[in-house]
Ligand SMILES: [Zn+2]
């Protein structure tokens with residue numbers, strides 16, 4: 414497998430001939446005492462509430478080596494160098510994030526932030542993030558409650574679009590486009606699902622799927638990992654909002670994608686991408702949660718125009734009314 418760049422859209426794509434992945438012989442690799450446990454990288458809060466980061470049993474990216482960016486005529490390619498870790502959210506096989514206590518979710522978010530910061534010290538990596546795929550339609554890989562971290566030698570396409578757009582907006586207005594959007598949303602109060610302390614959950618104006626929700630800090634912060642590790646006192650509020658938001662998501666569907674969008678690795682100053690000069694002022698971290706509703710799904714891949722048959726206003730209204738604890 415290798416990374417190839419589409420010369421027209423400039424998106425990096427993973428291309429290659431996949432080899433069969435080894436089957437797990439009946440054991441959950443992430444339950445305590447598993448004979449097939451992968452290598453542990455970090456653990457927090459030992460005991461019943463432990464969360465840990467482990468090497469992914471079949472990683473997409475390999476930590477060793479250099480990206481060896483190369484040209485093949487007009488084309489660009491590079492090796493699949495990066496990090497791919499599994500964040501084990503709980504030692505319990507049957508407790509998901511939205512069933513956990515705020516203290517457990519806080520531990521998990523803190524570990525995620527620490528892993529992102531740690532991986533950013535590796536200057537080969539331009540972008541580090543974590544995501545969760547829940548449910549078979551979302552491509553969930555393991556039955557144990559986990560999330561995944563990836564560190565890549567490129568910035569993924571959507572984040573790059575966001576970074577470029579945020580920088581352009583800032584150069585014109587000297588304001589953060591996310592803060593401006595958030596201020597208008599708070600005034601209008603049409604698409605807000607819930608505010609909790611310093612955080613807000615809302616349905617974006619141009620949602621890509623029904624009930625799409627973003628969770629973000631109300632004050633301007635560019636880096637999730639820096640904010641979480643420097644001000645852990647605010648974690649309980651963020652944890653409660655994530656727990657309550659996922660409870661809402663799970664009462665309208667059975668599967669979702671959740672991804673963190675945060676600043677790229679600014680230790681790695683890219684002169685070509687130019688995003689790093691004002692990134693702390695213009696970019697604003699957020700989680701994007703995309704529920705998968707089988708009945709509402711329409712294929713996106715050829716038309717490349719999203720179709721959302723439930724308006725963000727109606728989605729927010731319905732989500733607000735759902736009972737959460
Ligand atoms: Zn397990």
Ligand SMILES: [Zn+2]
Pocket residue numbers: 589590591592593632633634695696697
């Ligand atoms: Zn902002």
Ligand SMILES: [Zn+2]
Pocket residue numbers: 575674699701
């Ligand atoms: Zn985003």
